[in-house]
Amino acid sequence: MADYQSVPQHDNEEVGHTYDQPPTPKGPAFLRKKSTLLLATAAIALITTTAYLFGASNELSPRKVHFEDVNISNHHFAQGVKKCKAINRTDKHVYADPETRLQNQRFVNGTRPTLFKNGFIFDGEHEAFKGDLLIDRGLIVEIGGKIETPKNAVVVDLKGHIVTPGIVDMHSHFGVDSWPALAATSDTNEMTQPLTPFIRSIDGFNPSDPAREWILSGGVTTSLILPGSGNVMGGEAYTVKMRKVDTLSTDDMLVQAGEDDKWRYMKMACGENPKRYYGEYLNRMPSTRLGEGWLLRDQFAKATELLRAQDDWCHAAEELPKWGRHRLDKPFPEDLQYEALVGILRDDVKLNIHCYETHDLEAMVRHSNEYKFKISAFHHGLDAYRVPEILKRAYKVVPTVATFAGKFGYKKEAFQSSVNGPKILAEAGIPVAMKSDHPVLNSQHLIYEAAQARHYGLSELLSIASVTSVPAKALGLDHRIGKIAIGMDADVVIWERHPLSLGSHPLQVYIDGIPQIENVDESKWSVQEEPLKFEEYPDIVAPKSKDACTEKSESGVFTGIKKIILNDEEELFSQGGDLSVVIEHGEVVCTGHCDHRVASMKQAPIYNLGGEGVVLPSLLSVGAPNLGLIEIAAEETTGDGHPNLSSGILAAADGLKFGGLHMDEAYKAGVLTGVTAPESEHVVQGLSVAFATGAESALSSKGAAIIKEKVALHVRVGQDSKSVLFPTVSSQIAYLRNTLKKAQSGAPNASEEFVAVVRGKLPLVIEVDNRDEIIRLIQLKQELEKDGAKLRVSLLSATEAWTVAEHLAKAEIGVILRPYLCTPVQWTAQKCLPGAPLSKDTGLSVLYKAGVNVGLAAHEPEDVRQLSWIAAWARSDLNLTEKEAVGLVSWNLAKIVGLPTGPSGLVIYNGNPFEFGAKVSAIVGGGKTGIQCNPRAF
Secondary structure, eight states, X not given: OOOGGGSOOOOSSOSSOOOOXXXXXXXXXXXXXXXXXXXXXXXXXXXXXXXXXXXXOOOOOSSOOOOOOOOSOHHHHHHHHHHHHHHTOSXXXXXXXXXXXXXXXXXXXXXXXXXXXXXXEOOSSSOOEXXXXXXXXXXXXXXXXXXXXXXXXXXXXXXXXXXXXXXXXXXEOTTTBOSSOOGGGBOSOOTTSSBOTTOBGGGTOOTTOTHHHHHHHTTEEEEEEOOOSSSSEEEEEEEEEOSOOTTOOHHHHBTTTTOSSOOEEEEEEOSHHHHIIIIIITOOSXXXXXXXXXXXXXXXXXXXXXXXXXXXXXXXHHTSOSSSOOOOSSXXXXXXXXXXXXXXXXXXXXXXXXXXXHHHHHHHHHHHHHHTOOOOEEEEOTTGGGOHHHHTTSSSSOOEEEEOSSOOOSSGGGTTOOTTHHHHHHHTTOOEEEOOTBTTSOGGGHHHHHHHHHHTTOOHHHHXXXXXXXXXXXXXXXXXXXXXXXXXXXXXXXXXXXXXXXTOOEEEEEETTEEOSSSOOGGGOOOOSSXXXXXXXXXXXXXXXXXXTSTTOOOEEEEEEEEEEOSSSOEEEOTTOOEEEEXXXXXXXXXXXXXXXXXXXXXSOEEEEEEEEEEEEOOEEESOTTTTTBSSTTOGGGBSOOOOOOSSOOBGGGTOOOSOHHHHHHHHTTOOEEEEOOOOSSSEEEEOEEEETTOSSTTOSSSOSEEESOOOEEEEOSGGGXXXXXXXXXXXXXXXXXHHHHHHHTOTTOOHHHHHHHXXXXXXXXXXXXXXXXXXXXXXXXXXXXXXXXXXXXXXXXXXXGGGHHHHHHTTOEEEESSSSOOSOSGGGOOOOOOTTTOSOOHHHHHHHTTOOEEEOOSSGGGGGGHHHHHHHHHHHHTOOHHHHHHHTTHHHHHHHTOOOSOSEEEEESSOTTSTTOOEEEEXXXXXXXXXXXXXXX
């Protein structure tokens, strides 16, 4: 690399040599000599001028000229000078006051102004207020009070509904990890080397990703499209709006389309992902965090060297002689491999880092100070709540933490996550944003992450800000998006009810002032008087009795209860909240109006729920993968192990482990019973086991830790069961058919488990998603039953089951939906209903209306603690009663897998468990003795 500091420096003397001046001669001879001298001087000047014309600089200087060999053209020198001027601009990313904007540069000609009347406005920064809102020319132009209707305006009566800024998702892989998931559409990670800061997500972005319509239907108007987290340096990211453009142009989708002064974004990653892939799979650096640190520092060192060379070149160009025409002999130093990193060092690129654990976060903070670069945001950051002061040490700015609200435990660096993390960070002065990591979480439901954060203690204002103004600021776009303010882009969302309430969805979404959801009938919107207030109920106060709320509390009385639901037949309600539950010697002896029993238990501790208590039976988890079998999915040493092709029928009871974090979190959320099956690459997964989630071990003295050792035989058909032994779906179904027929015929080598299945003594649970595969299985059941078999069949996962709902009902096949809200991620399961506002129905609603016995399952072990919320969401969508909603996660599932439908324990809430805010106040049963009070999620 050229040494641009070695350019010669000149003194302040005149150009040329100095001579002693003789006396001025006189006479004609002198005149002849003078004429000759003048001609000679002119010739020399002409030659010299011509030489300079082939030189460089036009700038004038009193300094001496240093003549050098010239290797670059005027044009290239001018280009370099222009780049120097761009580098040294002092007004980079300084944007005009939004109120001075006259038109959104993304405005579409012909778009009429829209006046929203009679709404509640959550502006993204302040408390809600009632008023009107006018948008025009793609901008918000007037807010509050009664606004006069402009000529030619569309008037929308909000009828008291809430309007918020468009949601901003600052961590998405939409368009580079498109639905359905195929090798052809996977463009998230360039994992051929761990350092790829030079690649760009825009070059792989697919504007036709079917996810776009789903995402915007959830109120998301802007997304940061990041490369993945497989590399230490993953590449450049871009912000797009979710509005479809007629050109199908990625460039036209950019938030700052048409602007010269765009922010740029970079994705990097630390911790497990890079070291696991390159170390474990490719046996190359980085295999450790040490290697990650070296690779990152080496790259920034080289980028720093390039930056210094550029600065030296610019300095030298500025210091060239001002007299004459000169240029440098080397072009402006550039290297495309390090260009984006230099941009980070110059604060032109906002750095976003995937990072979880405390020491990883600190390492990145350390690097930022060593190489003097700003960190815009740490993403995921599930450990960040433990080290807010370390985050504040980052170079010049405090990074935003873009995180999840309730995910945990799927790998080591996510294991110590806390639901209290967002609240703790916010209280420490760290900006908190919620994000989706789409398609890891469907960005359509990003608002659900903010709602969970609210439930766990983040304020209403900061929860809404976490998906609006906070991510907008972290992206450097808070002059355009993330707020409802005059001059901001007209990206707004009208909500069916409070956006932080369970199951809430948009009624309409506007991007650049254009409505995005088709066929919306505003006349059918309900009237709302005021926004729903978030109810917070006090924790139950433990009685003064020394044994209250302990394992020794064998007896107690719960009063102040409003509703009791025990099973599909027993439900009690009292508006006055005067119902009771009486526990005596560890057993529930009375529920409801128990005055006579209460009077006889004068010495028992009394637990008062203040008239708002709700009692439910134990919720039941069926089908959550590996609950109790593997504690950390990415670490096979933490449990039973990973799938294989074992030919024997596995029993989950043999690998069950009690006392883990996932079980404990399920128990504290009121899911007292779990049913888990083994996992295998074989068609036959194995025998599921039912267990008490609160038990310490299989030998626990209180009740049975193992409720039922052999619950059901689980098999799997479809893509996930393709293997060397079963390379096709047809070979899987053929194996299942032959094995069942062998068992039915009484063949001597028939499996006793399959014999029990064909005799109706053991339920058969089939994990399957595709419609045509489901139809074939229905036909197989009918075929076997025609020959005398008795089969109790149910489907698990069942994305496309709704398409044959009536046939399932007729065949008496139950369905366990996992998850409740599906996505078309599988090629063979694209028939997935998105739900409101895109579709009137969901898969559940179609099955439910057809009379199919249906239950709901958590998609991941960490989601088990959300079962009551999943049921509440379904209740909202289907307009179910609370008892019907409880059935979806309790007795419906028990009937499907053949477990008793009565309560195996009681869960007592301090409020309505079907709304955020209510919490578990006490648990009786579930594998623990006594009365457990106020269990809280970690």
